[in-house]
Amino acid sequence: xxxxxxxxxxxxxxxxxxxxxxxxxxxxxxxxxxxxxxxxxxxxxxxxxxxxxxxxxxxxxxxxxxxxxxxxxxxxxxxxxxxxxxxxxxxxxxxxxxxxxxxxxxxxxxxxxxxxxxxxxxxxxxxxxxxxxxxxxxxxxxxxxxxxxxxxxxxxxxxxxxxxxxxxxxxxxxxxxxxxxxxxxxxxxxxxxxxxxxxxxxxxxxxxxxxxxxxxxxxxxxxxxxxxxxxxxxxxxxxxxxxxxxxxxxxxxxxxxxxxxxxxxxxxxxxxxxxxxxxxxxxxxxxxxxxxxxxxxxxxxxxxxxxxxxxxxxxxxxxxxxxxxxxxxxxxxxxxxxxxxxxxxxxxxxxxxxxxxxxxxxxxxxxxxxxxxxxxxxxxxxxxxxxxxxxxxxxxxxxxxxxxxxxxxxxxxxxxxxxxxxxxxxxxxx
Amino acid sequence: xxxxxxxxxxxxxxxxxxxxxxxxxxxxxxxxxxxxxxxxxxxxxxxxxxxxxxxxxxxxxxxxxxxxxxxxxxxxxxxxxxxxxxxxxxxxxxx
Ligand SMILES: Cc1cc2nc3c(=O)[nH]c(=O)nc-3n(C[C@H](O)[C@H](O)[C@H](O)COP(=O)(O)OP(=O)(O)OC[C@H]3O[C@@H](n4cnc5c(N)ncnc54)[C@H](O)[C@@H]3O)c2cc1C
Numbered sequence: 033x034x035x036x037x038x039x040x041x042x043x044x045x046x047x048x049x050x051x052x053x054x055x056x057x058x059x060x061x062x063x064x065x066x067x068x069x070x071x072x073x074x075x076x077x078x079x080x081x082x083x084x085x086x087x088x089x090x091x092x093x094x095x096x097x098x099x100x101x102x103x104x105x106x107x108x109x110x111x112x113x114x115x116x117x118x119x120x121x122x123x124x125x126x127x128x129x130x131x132x133x134x135x136x137x138x139x140x141x142x143x144x145x146x147x148x149x150x151x152x153x154x155x156x157x158x159x160x161x162x163x164x165x166x167x168x169x170x171x172x173x174x175x176x177x178x179x180x181x182x183x184x185x186x187x188x189x190x191x192x193x194x195x196x197x198x199x200x201x202x203x204x205x206x207x208x209x210x211x212x213x214x215x216x217x218x219x220x221x222x223x224x225x226x227x228x229x230x231x232x233x234x235x236x237x238x239x240x241x242x243x244x245x246x247x248x249x250x251x252x253x254x255x256x257x258x259x260x261x262x263x264x265x266x267x268x269x270x271x272x273x274x275x276x277x278x279x280x281x282x283x284x285x286x287x288x289x290x291x292x293x294x295x296x297x298x299x300x301x302x303x304x305x306x307x308x309x310x311x312x313x314x315x316x317x318x319x320x321x322x323x324x325x326x327x328x329x330x331x332x333x334x335x336x337x338x339x340x341x342x343x344x345x346x347x348x349x350x351x352x353x354x355x356x357x358x359x360x361x362x363x364x365x366x367x368x369x370x371x372x373x374x375x376x377x378x379x380x381x382x383x384x385x386x387x388x389x390x391x392x393x394x395x396x397x398x399x400x401x402x403x404x405x406x407x408x409x410x411x412x413x414x415x416x417x418x419x420x421x422x423x424x425x426x427x428x429x430x431x432x433x434x435x436x437x438x439x440x441x442x443x444x445x446x447x448x449x450x451x452x453x454x455x456x457x458x459x460x461x462x
Numbered sequence: 463x464x465x466x467x468x469x470x471x472x473x474x475x476x477x478x479x480x481x482x483x484x485x486x487x488x489x490x491x492x493x494x495x496x497x498x499x500x501x502x503x504x505x506x507x508x509x510x511x512x513x514x515x516x517x518x519x520x521x522x523x524x525x526x527x528x529x530x531x532x533x534x535x536x537x538x539x540x541x542x543x544x545x546x547x548x549x550x551x552x553x554x555x556x557x
């Protein structure tokens with residue numbers, strides 16, 4: 033999907049990154065490359081300040097500039113760009129949601145992924161290798177069929193695979209498991225993986241080139257709120273004014289919105305991820321277990337990238353505990369016993385903003401001029417393009433984008449929860 | 463994480479399930495004028511602090527008691543453990 037025209041950048045890149053240039057730099061020790069984005073000092077004020085330089089914040093700034101022509105914009109990031117979850121996730125993208133409040137939004141995101149590399153002229157390694165959600169009982173099969181229909185209605189793709197078709201793709205699964213036999217799966221061919229860091233870098237470079245100031249090491253520590261109107265933010269580098277302040281800090285949402293005196297329908301939790309040593313290609317796409325919480329894909333380097341449930345207790349520690357590791361590995365062993373031969377190389381954790389119904393928010397707040405984007409749970413990476421696109425729309429026009437009209441902070445008061453799993457206001461169960 | 467149970471001594475956190483913020487003890491008065499608003503806030507809004515957090519844990523694989531655990535969300539350190547019943551009574555509940 034084409035979202036904005038900017039002729040000239042590819043020509044600049046062609047010169048900067050030409051074969052000749054690469055040869056020359058290769059022979060002279062690669063000392064001539066220039067930084068890809070500027071390191072500006074913050075100005076006194078901006079039209080828009082985006083708080084948080086993760087995937088969503090950078091995408092928001094990018095679409096503000098490209099779609100809405102707003103370039104007097106700063107992104108303020110506490111650490112370095114992409115130091116949060118955009119660089120910690122397991123890179124899975126999909127649009128296989130059920131509910132009307134969610135599915136059109138995630139399908140917009142999928143369409144944006146499909147055109148993203150052309151759009152921002154950066155190799156984000158968008159790889160539509162497919163995702164399958166397994167089912168293990170008749171009831172789960174019915175639910176998968178219903179979900180596939182909901183996906184198709186929203187313009188996405190979904191195919192119900194029976195055991196035979198699945199066995200052709202993944203012969204090594206434990207189909208005849210006594211407790212949870214595998215009967216088939218819901219396959220979304222257009223799902224897959226995307227290189228997470230490159231997404232942050234591509235959006236950052238695109239935003240910077242259009243004049244957006246990307247300011248790193250600049251933590252927002254408060255808001256300048258007078259008479260219910262937000263006029264800017266406090267940072268260790270001084271007060272920075274803005275007409276609109278758009279918060280986009282994912283796992284730190286509760287903490288940051290607390291500075292404005294707001295309590296959110298969100299709890300911060302920890303989610304862990306695991307990677308094994310490199311192995312020969314074995315996993316064709318993404319496989320998710322339907323009888324426990326376990327999912328796996330294989331990176332281009334060959335490592336099995338897998339994960340499962342959040343640890344379950346509130347946490348801002350960016351690390352988890354061993355019982356969850358054990359639980360996730362048990363899920364892996366139940367699904368595909370051959371995984372027991374692989375050795376785990378790396379484990380890490382990230383802060384996830386778990387909401388009361390498992391769905392996100394892109395909304396205004398009771399404070400005029402202060403907007404909020406968060407509640408992405410364990411699944412906001414896939415949402416990055418649409419989140420930025422819809423947040424930019426809300427910031428620029430004052431109205432929610434048509435696919436994000438349900439993602440409101442007041443939805444629980446109105447009985448409008450978007451609860452895909454149907455477990456109620458219990459964040460650690462979503 | 464190890465939870466120092468007031469009756470049973472130190473126990474592995476794996477024996478427990480966590481419900482969430484201990485403010486869930488303070489169930490609003492259903493007859494209040496603004497009960498609907500109060501119940502919305504009670505059920506859905508959280509302080510979600512980065513630091514000390516008081517939370518409800520249930521000893522599912524133990525004596526099935528409810529505990530109020532004060533824990534740092536920054537370090538996971540368990541700072542204090544009380545029986546939820548004692549906390550509720552101290553806050554004016556009758557049980
Ligand atoms: C282990 C793990 C695996 C995951 N796997 C997947 C997956 O496979 N698929 C998927 O779709 N999603 C996945 N997710 C979820 C996804 O990564 C997040 O939902 C998403 O990245 C959140 O949006 P973001 O990129 O903007 O967040 P972040 O990158 O976390 O950005 C928020 C930024 O705000 C900054 N910030 C915080 N406080 C302040 C402040 N006061 N001032 C200034 N800046 C501040 C932070 O430093 C951070 O850079 C996973 C998450 C984890 C932790």
